[in-house]
Amino acid sequence: xxxxxxxxxxxxxxxxxxxxxxxxxxxxxxxxxxxxxxxxxxxxxxxxxxxxxxxxxxxxxxxxxxxxxxxxxxxxxxxxxxxxxxxxxxxxxxxxxxxxxxxxxxxxxxxxxxxxxxxxxxxxxxxxxxxxxxxxxxxxxxxxxxxxxxxxxxxxxxxxxxxxxxxxxxxxxxxxxxxxxxxxxxxxxxxxxxxxxxxxxxxxxxxxxxxxxxxxxxxxxxxxxxxxxxxxxxxxxxxxxxxxxxxxxxxxxxxxx
Amino acid sequence: xxxxxxxxxxxxxxxxxxxxxxxxxxxxxxxxxxxxxxxxxxxxxxxxxxxxxxxxxxxxxxxxxxxxxxxxxxxxxxxxxxxxxxxxxxxxxxxxxxxxxxxxxxxxxxxxxxxxxxxxxxxxxxxxxxxxxxxxxxxxxxxxxxxxxxxxxxxxxxxxxxxxxxxxxxxxxxxxxxxxxxxxxxxxxxxxxxxxxxxxxxxxxxxxxxxxxxxxxxxxxxxxxxxxxxxxxxxxxxxxxxxxxxxxxxxxxxxxxxxxxxxxxxxxxxxxxxxxxxxxxxxxxxxxxxxxxxxxxxxxxxxxxxxxxxxxxxxxx
Numbered sequence: 001x002x003x004x005x006x007x008x009x010x011x012x013x014x015x016x017x018x019x020x021x022x023x024x025x026x027x028x029x030x031x032x033x034x035x036x037x038x039x040x041x042x043x044x045x046x047x048x049x050x051x052x053x054x055x056x057x058x059x060x061x062x063x064x065x066x067x068x069x070x071x072x073x074x075x076x077x078x079x080x081x082x083x084x085x086x087x088x089x090x091x092x093x094x095x096x097x098x099x100x101x102x103x104x105x106x107x108x109x110x111x112x113x114x115x116x117x118x119x120x121x122x123x124x125x126x127x128x129x130x131x132x133x134x135x136x137x138x139x140x141x142x143x144x145x146x147x148x149x150x151x152x153x154x155x156x157x158x159x160x161x162x163x164x165x166x167x168x169x170x171x172x173x174x175x176x177x178x179x180x181x182x183x184x185x186x187x188x189x190x191x192x193x194x195x196x197x198x199x200x201x202x203x204x205x206x207x208x209x210x211x212x213x214x215x216x217x218x219x220x221x222x223x224x225x226x227x228x229x230x231x232x233x234x235x236x237x238x239x240x241x242x243x244x245x246x247x248x249x250x251x252x253x254x255x256x257x
Numbered sequence: 258x259x260x261x262x263x264x265x266x267x268x269x270x271x272x273x274x275x276x277x278x279x280x281x282x283x284x285x286x287x288x289x290x291x292x293x294x295x296x297x298x299x300x301x302x303x304x305x306x307x308x309x310x311x312x313x314x315x316x317x318x319x320x321x322x323x324x325x326x327x328x329x330x331x332x333x334x335x336x337x338x339x340x341x342x343x344x345x346x347x348x349x350x351x352x353x354x355x356x357x358x359x360x361x362x363x364x365x366x367x368x369x370x371x372x373x374x375x376x377x378x379x380x381x382x383x384x385x386x387x388x389x390x391x392x393x394x395x396x397x398x399x400x401x402x403x404x405x406x407x408x409x410x411x412x413x414x415x416x417x418x419x420x421x422x423x424x425x426x427x428x429x430x431x432x433x434x435x436x437x438x439x440x441x442x443x444x445x446x447x448x449x450x451x452x453x454x455x456x457x458x459x460x461x462x463x464x465x466x467x468x469x470x471x472x473x474x475x476x477x478x479x480x481x482x483x484x485x486x487x488x489x490x491x492x493x494x495x496x497x498x499x500x501x502x503x504x505x506x507x508x509x510x511x512x513x514x515x516x517x518x519x520x521x522x523x524x525x526x527x528x529x530x531x532x533x534x535x536x537x538x539x540x541x542x543x544x545x546x547x548x549x550x551x552x553x554x555x556x557x558x559x560x561x562x563x564x565x566x567x568x569x570x571x572x573x574x
Binding site for chain 1: 331
């Protein structure tokens with residue numbers, strides 16, 4: 001049923017901190033590792049060791065340079081116009097939107113949004129691989145598994161977060177469990193008092209492409225403004241590498257002679 | 258967007274087929290459709306051949322064609338599902354219309370009545386086709402008020418050019434129909450040029466700032482997540498070179514509108530052999546012309562996911 005549920009009080013999702021993400025790709029590989037044996041398995045690879053490898057991934061980390069001189073994105077107090085770019089690592093995956101057009105365009109009922117927790121999923125047994133959902137997703141979150149012939153996407157690790165065989169602390173998505181800097185947070189964004197919701201309000205978390213009106217549940221925390229004195233450390237001048245006099249000068253003359 | 262030939266052929270061929278059915282229905286209601294059985298066989302046969310090959314071509318695009326029947330289930334929310342249902346429903350009035358015309362050699366009365374339903378459901382099918390593209394907000398060039406009328410105009414245009422050629426070839430040339438075809442070609446030409454003019458000024462549906470949540474300043478892609486092209490880039494990263502697009506636009510206008518317009522005008526001004534040759538030329542020119550137009554419809558459409566890969570230059574449409 002591709003009509004959207006009228007209510008989903010619970011909105012499970014991720015909060016991703018662009019300030020602390022270091023672009024290590026651990027979330028990418030742990031996602032691939034878990035999910036190639038999980039709910040949407042396999043995450044097929046095509047020609048993985050050949051000249052033009054291809055394959056299905058649910059999570060991809062981009063790297064951007066954000067030059068903040070022109071706007072309000074931070075670096076207030078910096079006098080170096082145009083010089084204060086910073087590197088931002090940006091994990092991109094399904095945002096489990098509140099009004100996901102990828103679900104409503106689906107002609108077969110394979111795509112659906114769960115009323116119980118808001119997770120957007122694909123029923124692989126119903127999907128015909130028409131790929132219209134991938135066109136409808138502005139974020140590029142859905143990928144075709146060309147070998148199986150169906151669309152695949154992030155499941156928010158439904159086979160981990162409700163898995164009684166795992167220790168309670170492990171019942172989080174694989175990407176969250178893997179992140180070494182704690183840049184990924186999992187929780188209920190429908191509850192304004194949940195830790196993730198408080199994190200979003202404290203750090204002014206943002207929606208991606210809010211102008212398209214998809215209402216993404218996942219939020220991104222922008223990098224914190226830099227302190228005014230960073231980037232100009234005081235260090236002593238280095239000694240000359242080719243001294244003229246003294247002991248080192250004598251050694252240099254002997255060795256050069 | 259990646260211009261997949263199966264979809265380009267599907268939309269062009271079914272557009273012409275449903276346009277031909279719509280014109281047959283309208284012409285029957287107007288009482289101008291000759292009740293001759295052989296004309297019925299030729300025109301309905303051609304329309305159904307275009308529709309059936311087009312629909313079959315669309316299943317080539319599916320990862321799991323054997324499950325295509327499932328696409329009939331989600332008419333409540335999905336335009337693709339509505340298109341599938343409307344396209345199949347159209348076979349019902351078309352069958353009744355064909356029975357009346359071919360078996361009983363009648364194109365009036367109850368046969369014209371089923372022709373009305375046939376024309377209406379053919380147009381609804383084409384509208385649903387257009388809505389599949391027009392409702393996609395990530396693709397600025399499709400998500401405009403131009404898309405749905407374009408599908409309807411091109412269907413009526415190709416349908417009337419086909420019907421005019423069939424009637425001319427079978428010795429029942431109809432000058433009024435040729436005028437309708439001329440008006441449709443002119444309208445299609447104007448509509449396509451207006452669409453291109455509008456789309457050429459469009460930027461992406463979002464910005465790199467809003468796509469990444471990094472407000473203010475400039476965001477520049479320095480590293481992709483992968484070294485080779487992935488599904489997302491192959492399907493939605495496609496962009497045609499500007500110089501190629503310009504050449505193809507000239508070709509599309511020449512073949513889809515220019516030559517068919519002159520040939521149809523020639524056919525309407527002359528009778529006999531010249532009219533037959535000219536109306537066949539109109540059809541033969543328009544077929545590749547519409548395919549090029551449809552190829553450009555896909556190739557010039559740009560998806561917001563390109564922003565994540567730094568493929569949209571800031572401040573440039």
